[in-house]
Amino acid sequence: MSKVIVISGLTAGGKTTLIKALAQKLTNSKIISFDDYDIDQLPSAPSLSTPLSESVNQYDITEIVQAVKSARTKFDYVLVDFPFGNRHNSLTSLINLTVYIKTPLDLLLARQILRDYSTSELTDILDWLKTYIRIARPIFLANEQFVSSSADLILDGSNSLPLKVDSVLKKLQRDKF
Numbered sequence: 001m002s003k004v005i006v007i008s009g010l011t012a013g014g015k016t017t018l019i020k021a022l023a024q025k026l027t028n029s030k031i032i033s034f035d036d037y038d039i040d041q042l043p044s045a046p047s048l049s050t051p052l053s054e055s056v057n058q059y060d061i062t063e064i065v066q067a068v069k070s071a072r073t074k075f076d077y078v079l080v081d082f083p084f085g086n087r088h089n090s091l092t093s094l095i096n097l098t099v100y101i102k103t104p105l106d107l108l109l110a111r112q113i114l115r116d117y118s119t120s121e122l123t124d125i126l127d128w129l130k131t132y133i134r135i136a137r138p139i140f141l142a143n144e145q146f147v148s149s150s151a152d153l154i155l156d157g158s159n160s161l162p163l164k165v166d167s168v169l170k171k172l173q174r175d176k177f
Contacts, residue, residue, distance in 0.1 A: 004078045008085035009101035012111035019079045021165045029077035053146045056087045085147040100148040103157025
């Protein structure tokens with residue numbers, strides 16, 4: 001049976017980058033990404049202003065769970081890019097290792113602006129910064145506390161990618177997941 005590794009963290013925290021790097025090191029692996037399923041865009045998805053600690057299980061992740069179950073029969077490692085870590089009841093029992101990337105909020109904000117607003121007008125960036133300060137930052141802090149508190153491994157998101165990859169590989173080896 002394969003090992004299911006979930007990489008979690010806030011938006012622009014480096015989940016996708018880490019998962020791609022891990023896939024290069026872990027032969028016979030499959031990547032499953034939350035972003036490929038538009039879970040947070042479904043009509044059943046709770047409001048983003050509802051604390052994740054109250055709403056995590058309201059997200060319909062049936063397709064992700066099915067993809068993980070299917071991949072477990074075909075690959076040695078299933079790498080899941082999933083911001084909620086092991087907090088969703090439908091996925092928890094399938095997970096062998098949960099990694100949380102704890103990236104400083106100023107770095108997250110800078111990465112998100114560079115990623116999402118590179119071709120935007122200055123007013124769009126300023127509007128996002130106002131929203132970030134007023135609404136998003138407190139939500140990010142609460143979500144980080146909720147998800148990271150149950151992780152098996154917490155990585156410093158400001159560390160280099162090779163160091164983060166090495167930390168995950170050492171954890172896998174040490175704990176013989």
